Amino acid sequence: MNRRTLIKIGAGSMLACRPAWGGSQSRQTELIREALVYTYPLVKNYLTMFQYAFEEGGRQYKGPPNTVNSVARVYTPQDTAIITPNSDTPYSFIVFDLRAEPVIISLPNIEAHRYYSLQLVDLYTHNVDYLGSRRDGNGGGDFLIAGPGWRGTVPTGVRRVVTMPTTLAMGLVRTQLLDPSDLARVREIQAGYVAQPLSSYLGQPAPLAPTAVQWPVISDEILATDFWSLATFLLEFAAPLPGEEEMRSGYTGLGIAAGGHWPDRSMSPELVAEMRAAVRPGLQSILAEAQNLTDSSTIFGDPDFMKGRYLTRAAAAMGGIYGNSVEEALYINYNRDDQGASPDGSKHRYVLRFASEADLPPVGAFWSLTMYATASQLLVENPLSRYVINSAMLPGIKPNDRGEILLYLQHESPGPELESNWLPAPAEPFYAIMRLYLPKPEALDKRWTAPSMERLA
Known part of the structure; x- marks a missing residue:
C-alpha cells in the first residue's frame, strides 16, 4: 500500500471501534469503550479551551x-x-x-x-x-x-x-x-x-448571564486520570446530534449524562473500577488508529461528513486536532519512509525529491512542510530555528544540476551549500506533515501525488 495514501478507519458506525480492543466482550464493556471513543474528542478539545480561555x-x-x-x-x-x-x-x-x-x-x-x-x-x-x-x-x-x-x-x-x-x-x-x-x-x-x-x-442591554460555571482543571495527566468526570461535565454543552439521542441515552447507565456528576451514587464500585481501568488501554487504541493516518482527505469535516465515524473523529483529534477540512487544506503525513519504517533522525537521513518546480504541490494559496518529534507531536528545536519549509521560501531553495528540488530531512546539516534546502530533524523518531492550502483539483483527485520520503544510504 502506498504509505502516502489515506488509510481509512471508522467504517460508518460505532461498531467500527470494537475490534481495536480485540476479543469478545460483555455489552457493558463494549458500551464503556464506545462511550470513551465518542467523548474523547470533547475532552481533548476542552484541554485547549481551558488553557486558552479559562x-x-x-x-x-x-x-x-x-x-x-x-x-x-x-x-x-x-x-x-x-x-x-x-x-x-x-x-x-x-x-x-x-x-x-x-x-x-x-x-x-x-x-x-x-x-x-x-x-x-x-x-x-x-x-x-x-x-x-x-x-x-x-x-x-x-x-x-x-x-x-x-x-x-x-x-x-x-x-x-x-x-x-x-x-x-x-x-x-x-x-x-x-x-x-x-x-x-x-x-x-x-x-x-x-x-x-x-x-x-x-447597542442593547445584555441578556441574563448564564449560570456560572466552575471550569474543571485539566492537563494531559488529568485527562487520563479523570477522563469520565470531564466527559460527563462536557456533555452539558454538547446536545446529541440528530440520530444520536438513543445512543447517548444508553450511556446514562454508566453515569455519563448531561448535567450529571461522575461517578454517581447509583453506580457499583465494580462498574466504577472497570470504567477507570478502561481509560488507558482505550486511549492507546485510539493512538494506534491515529498512527495509521497519512493524509487528511477523509478525517476532518462538518457534522454530516463525520456522521457515525466516531473512531475516525477520535483518532483525528488525538493525531492532529483542529485539522482543516480537505477543501481548505490537504495534509499529507510522512510517518513512514519509502521502506515502510518510521523515520528516525538518530539513525538515517531522508529526502523529498521533486523532479522540477512543475511537480511541487498544486495549490491556490501556498504549501508547506513542517517537522515534528513523534514523542511530543510538537515542533523541533534546531540550530537554524527553522521549523518549516514552504512555498514562500522557494527563491532561496537550490535545485540540483538536474533541476530537481531536494528537501533534506535529517539531524545533521547537509553542508553550508545545501542548508537552504534543509528541514532539521531531531535525533529521535519524527514525522513531517505537508500542508496544501486551498489544494487544486489535481491534488484532490490524485492526478498529482506527493513524493515519498526517501531514506538515503
Missing part, C-alpha cells in the same frame, strides 16, 4: 471567552497547547461560550493575494464552517455565530449566519505570513479581527 495566569492563556486573542508570530517549540501546529500562519483564537447569546465576528478587508480563514469547530471537533478567503473572499464584513436553538432576528449588514451545534466552540484564524518582513502587516490585520456579543453590536 486558566487565567496559565502559560498558554490567551484571553477570556468570546474575545479574539492573537499571537503575532508563527508557532515555535515553546507553544505546547495544540499538537502538530503549523508554523506558516500566525494564529488568532476565540473560545466561544454561546449559552447567553450569539457573537458577532468582524473581519477586515485584506489583500486579495493573502490567504486567511476562520475555522469554526464545535465541541465535538467537527469543522462546522469557515469564514475567509475560500468561502467569503477577502472583503471582510460582519458574521453572526449562534448557538443551537437561537431564533433571533439577524441584524441588517450581517453577511452570513453560522449556527454551531454546541454551546462551547473553538475558532482558529490563520493569517498567511508572506515572509519575515511581513509580520507588521499581519499584526495590523489581526487587530481587525473583532468579536462582540450581539447585544453589544446592537
Whole structure:
C-alpha cells in the first residue's frame, strides 16, 4: 500500500471501534469503550479551551471567552497547547461560550493575494464552517455565530449566519505570513479581527448571564486520570446530534449524562473500577488508529461528513486536532519512509525529491512542510530555528544540476551549500506533515501525488 495514501478507519458506525480492543466482550464493556471513543474528542478539545480561555495566569492563556486573542508570530517549540501546529500562519483564537447569546465576528478587508480563514469547530471537533478567503473572499464584513436553538432576528449588514451545534466552540484564524518582513502587516490585520456579543453590536442591554460555571482543571495527566468526570461535565454543552439521542441515552447507565456528576451514587464500585481501568488501554487504541493516518482527505469535516465515524473523529483529534477540512487544506503525513519504517533522525537521513518546480504541490494559496518529534507531536528545536519549509521560501531553495528540488530531512546539516534546502530533524523518531492550502483539483483527485520520503544510504 502506498504509505502516502489515506488509510481509512471508522467504517460508518460505532461498531467500527470494537475490534481495536480485540476479543469478545460483555455489552457493558463494549458500551464503556464506545462511550470513551465518542467523548474523547470533547475532552481533548476542552484541554485547549481551558488553557486558552479559562486558566487565567496559565502559560498558554490567551484571553477570556468570546474575545479574539492573537499571537503575532508563527508557532515555535515553546507553544505546547495544540499538537502538530503549523508554523506558516500566525494564529488568532476565540473560545466561544454561546449559552447567553450569539457573537458577532468582524473581519477586515485584506489583500486579495493573502490567504486567511476562520475555522469554526464545535465541541465535538467537527469543522462546522469557515469564514475567509475560500468561502467569503477577502472583503471582510460582519458574521453572526449562534448557538443551537437561537431564533433571533439577524441584524441588517450581517453577511452570513453560522449556527454551531454546541454551546462551547473553538475558532482558529490563520493569517498567511508572506515572509519575515511581513509580520507588521499581519499584526495590523489581526487587530481587525473583532468579536462582540450581539447585544453589544446592537447597542442593547445584555441578556441574563448564564449560570456560572466552575471550569474543571485539566492537563494531559488529568485527562487520563479523570477522563469520565470531564466527559460527563462536557456533555452539558454538547446536545446529541440528530440520530444520536438513543445512543447517548444508553450511556446514562454508566453515569455519563448531561448535567450529571461522575461517578454517581447509583453506580457499583465494580462498574466504577472497570470504567477507570478502561481509560488507558482505550486511549492507546485510539493512538494506534491515529498512527495509521497519512493524509487528511477523509478525517476532518462538518457534522454530516463525520456522521457515525466516531473512531475516525477520535483518532483525528488525538493525531492532529483542529485539522482543516480537505477543501481548505490537504495534509499529507510522512510517518513512514519509502521502506515502510518510521523515520528516525538518530539513525538515517531522508529526502523529498521533486523532479522540477512543475511537480511541487498544486495549490491556490501556498504549501508547506513542517517537522515534528513523534514523542511530543510538537515542533523541533534546531540550530537554524527553522521549523518549516514552504512555498514562500522557494527563491532561496537550490535545485540540483538536474533541476530537481531536494528537501533534506535529517539531524545533521547537509553542508553550508545545501542548508537552504534543509528541514532539521531531531535525533529521535519524527514525522513531517505537508500542508496544501486551498489544494487544486489535481491534488484532490490524485492526478498529482506527493513524493515519498526517501531514506538515503
